[in-house]
Amino acid sequence: MTLPEQKGTVLLIVEDDRDMRSLLCDEFWGTGYQLREARDGDEAFLSVLQSVPDLILTDLRMPAGGDDYVSRLRTVAPHCPIVVITGFGDAALKARVLRAGANAYFDKPVRIADLKACVQQLLGLSTRTKES
């Protein structure tokens, strides 16, 4: 599965759970994205401040995470697509997260295939936006 046009595309994976982070990395490793990892909200912030990735894949319930985490993140990366994956959120949480600036929301457990499709779509969209 090679996507040459995506070379150099940076994904920031923010996840406090090692296994989950590892799973996501494994899944997206072979897809040609450049992966960066962060173990909590603060690391994610530092990473984004260093260099804004092309897409942020993040958990919500983690140290320095929470409801307002997305809006804080949005202040430093106003245009970067943000995909939120969190455990059994309810409709209200989903609405809040999307309002705060997230581009997609997934309840855990998420099917990796769905996630990949969404990521691809978002990157394609942002790439097209960039191109245009």
Place this chain on the structure above:
Amino acid sequence: MLTQAGMDHVTLVDWRVVRAVPWMIPFLTIGIFIADLLAPVGIAVSILYVIPMLMTLLLPRAHAPLYFTVAATILTWIDLLVRPAGIPIPYAVSNRALGTMVLWLLAAGLFRYRRTQQKLTSARVEQAHAEGLMMVAQEARERAVEDVAHAVVGREQAEEQLVVSQLRLEGIIESAMDAIITVDEDQYVVLFNRAAEEMFGCSAEAAIGQPLDRFLPERFRETHRQHIQSFGQSGVTTRKMGQLGSVMGLRSNGEEFPIEAAISHIAVEKRAFYTVILRDISERKQVEEVIREGERKLATLVGNLPGFVYRCQNNRDWTFEYVSEGVCELTGYTTDEYLVQRSTSYGVTMHPDDRERVWHEVQDALEHHRPFEMTYRILTRSGEVKWVWERGEGIYTTEGSLNYVEGFVTDVTERKRAEQLLRQSEESYRRLIAFSPYAILVNRGDRIVFANDQAIKLFGAVRANEILDKSLLDLIHPDHHAVVRERIHELLEGMQAIPVSEDKIVRLDGMSIDVEVSATRFTDEEGPAILVMLRDVSERKRLQAQLRRTERIAELGTLASGMAHEIGTPMNVILGRAEYLMDRVTEEPIKKGLQTIVTQVERITKVMNQLLSFARRKTPERRPLDLQKAIEESVEIFRERLAKNRIHVEMDLVDPCPLVLGDADQMNQVLINLIMNAVHAMPDGGTLSIGLAREKDFVKLTVADTGHGIPHEVVKKIFEPFFTTKEFGKGTGLGLTVVKGIIEEHQGSIAVESEEGKGTRFRVLLPVTDRHM
């Protein structure tokens, strides 16, 4: 004898002549007097007086001729004086003198004859009498001879009679209740009977010959002696008891005692004896004393009575004939005003409003000869109203007619006031009990003797007598009998009250309900009793149960929510890794195993989502809803599935349907759950019936299937959380719990009936709202 001589004389002449003579003599005399008056002078008519004179012989009196001659002489000479003048007087005088002389000679002769004859007659009578006496004497002599013969026998009889007579006399004297003592004139005792022996404590032998003084106390002796003497000289033979006044006697033991005495004196052979009859009146004195004491006591009692006694006439004034002093204190009017001045009457003292009633009650009692008893008001002199109680009765003559009314009246104003206060107090307690939210029972001797309105209602009775007289245990649920019996026992043993407890009672219709019971013991005149207070807590219990369930569900929600967050990531790791591996292995068995992992994680996810949707129910928004629309929408969602399962849908919806106040999403959730259950129950097809109808103030929604039904023992559990009969993976066990929670939140109810093999029917009742969309 004179009569006898007269009779002899009369026999000589005819009795008729004798009866005529007394008349003829005056007639003849007057006739001769008239003839002499009319005849010429010279004719000696006066000589005719001889005829009547001879007739006087026939008269019984010997002096009769002499009296007649005097009369005839007078008449002859009156004739001469009355004759008219011109008559040769000398001749007339001589004529009359001659006549008179003849008359007098005849009269003298006749008189002498009569005297002689009388003497002769009395001599004859004397003789006859003497002869009579001689005959009597002879007869007597004969009888005497006979008597001599009887005498020998008769004397013995006479002596016996004498003895009997003496015995009788002695018996009387001896058995007399009174002491009889006879003394001679020197006052020495000659007779002393048994009563005297007892009275003075001295035997007759010892007493006889003793001076009477011995039986009198020293100080009375002299006076008494004089008394007896003066009595002897007074000539009075007896003196009755008590006339001597009371005297004291002296017993031989020195005791003095009062006596009453009667005395009589008789003379026998010129000697005077005095018999004294004595009566010991010490007992009578005592009795008199007792009577006097009794009267005094009665007077004191009557005086001390809190009221008065009376005797009155049976009239509307109740005119008193007697009334005790107490009347003054009660009425303010004195006895004098009632009895002497009669300025008022008891009829007037009575309260005007009670007079009629009292009159009728008394009349009724008198008519039936029974006592009367009543309470009424009087008006005292000062105008105060007092309540009195009276008891009285009619006093009747032996013939049965009413004499008067007697009775007793006392002041009961205080009591009346107390009664009134008591009544007021009772009334307020009665109200308390009547309006108490508690059902109140009084149990006495294993019998309910009182039940208030709440109790009647609680037990589903209409009238009190449906539960009165029943045993308390009859109304208690059998499961609680042992406990209740134990508590009753404890109460009767002396425990004052038992703490509030929860029991089950059985209503008259057989329904059992939960109640809160408290009981206390009390004792009154009729003995110990138990006061039981009950409160229906079934509603509270139901609400508590509902609350508990709600709380449990809320807890469950919190728990589920927290858990969901925690398991989300691990599940995601499992799922992700399985998928990851699946893409990189080629061996089919491994691929299959990984696929199982993926499926199971998906199942967990589904359960978790349901749990969360239950736990995170949003606050419902109530709006008037048309359930018909909701039903149609829900059925539409299942259209494809129903068709696939060959399920035929029947709808019986009332149109227009009354609105219910509810949350549209929740109602949809209810319908979807129920329809889904029905679909699951009919894997091989069947009929789904949905009904909507009005039932009083509710809308009734029914969802019925013709599926496999629910086993009897399971029906009760179907609303419990996590209970499911569905195949593993098909149901979460929360669907009906959610439905029930939603329905109850809407003040509705849900019930299920099911028969295995025939199908299941859910019946939902939701209150109708009068609000409109």
